[in-house]
Amino acid sequence: MATTPHEEDGGRQRFLDLLEVSPEQAAVALSNAHSADAAVWLVDVDEEDAWRVFSILDAESQAGILEDAEDELTATLVGQMSSPDLREVVEELPSDEAVDLLAEADDRVVEDVLSNMDAEAADELRELIAYDPESAGGIMATEVITVQRGQRLGDVVKEIKKLGDEAEEDLGIFVVDPGNRPVGYLSDRDLLTHSIHETVNVVMVDPFVVAANVDQEDAARVIDRYGLQSLAVVNDEGAVVGVISAEDASEIRTEEADEDIARMVGTSTGHQTRLPVLTRVRQRMPLMGLTVLGGLLSAKLLALFTGGGDGPESMATSDILRYLPLIIGLAGNVGIQSSTILIRGYATGEIEKQRQWRAIGGEIAVGLTIGLLCWLAVLLTTSGVETGQIISSFGMAVGAATPLAVALASLLGCLVPVGCSRLNLDPAIVAGPFLISFSDVTGSLIYIVIARALLL
Secondary structure, three states, X not given: OOOOHHHHHHHHHHHHHXXXXXXXXXXXXXHHOOHHXXXXXXXXXXXXXXXXXXXXXXXXXXXXXXXXXXXXXXXXXXXXXXXXXXXXXXXXXXXXXXXXHHOOOOXXXXXXXXXXXXXXXXXXXXXXXXXXXXXXXXXXXXXXXXXXXXXEHHHHHHHHHHHHHHOOOOOOEEEEOOOOOEEEEEOHHHHHHOOOOOEHHHHOXXXXXXXXXXXXXXXXXXXXXXXXXXXEEEOOOOOEEEEEEXXXXXXXXXXXXXXXXXXXXXXXXXXXHHOOHHHHHHHHHHHHXXXXXXXXXXXXXXXXXXXXXXXXOOOOHHHHHOOHHHHHHHHHHHHHHHHHHHHHHHHHOOOOHHHHHXXXXXXHHHHHHHHHHHHHHHHHHHHXXXXXXXXXXXXXXXXXXXXXXXXXXXXXXXXXXXXXXXXXXXXXXXXXXXHHHXXXXXXXXXXXXXXXXXXX
């Protein structure tokens, strides 16, 4: 049953309250919730508690949660499952989801699971595992319904009823020739709107097919361009081996968009606001390292044209200003990272109302930690480059401004999306230009004030 955001928030709190009483009671609440909600609730507790509750659930409930869970949670839970338990869960899932799940398990466990499954199902999964995960074959489901030319629609309906739960929903039917090559396609609607005495030859339309080794993004684009319900996947001989649904295409688009956004701001995909602070810092530091390097190179280029003092006792204003791009560059990048993660979190429902300030606090802690690490790098680098000393007043001036400017930019990056939401403004439009301008101004002000205090 669908739930409203208010009901979902209440269910989450009840789950957390019951978890403090006993894992068994929390497991009951989890099994009664929608699997998508349950998957989110488990992220909000530590790994040990998440596993204690999850391990109590039956295989059907576990399968539903793992199907909706983020990769980090899936990897954590699957990594602790025994081979028999994992096999039961795999048998509850469609083939494409089962393969994704097995990808998170140890090779020895995977082989043990497949060895104890039905031979035909295990062979299908082994075939899917062999495909590149980013290809059409890697994302397809093998539960495709095929019929022969000349069959009556009434007979097709009977075959679907016999398959029952084994048939994927809303994917239609492919008409194949004796070589299992698709020659036609029937939608579910065709079965309902035509006489059961009609043959498939009269009703079917030309099928859309894609090779199994085609990139998954190309397959998704075919589905989007032609508004398809499903897309047949064929092998080198042209025989149908699986099907990709419109839902699969939507998930691919979402994943690719998330990856692109994450790469742009130097983070990883997934629920960033739910990751430990140090994990987030580790993911974002490579981009900050490039920013520091770029700032130092800019300072050296500016030195070629501005001249300056000849030592630590004769630092000119031009020497100080050469490092201004470094400060505002770091502040701007961290601010954009925080605002992007918060905006995405609000848009996707990752950040619920009751954990809003917790998410903001985490982002500020990440920004401050990054600022302190950059402070150390900038302090040592600028001291050595400009004065030949390990630590100098010049290095202290540049370095001290870094964590302050970065922490303030991170705070602004969190508060601007919140303020936009309160004012019914689209944060995606407002946050970027405002944040960049404001972080540049505040970063410059902080740096100049500290530099004047320590050097001038």
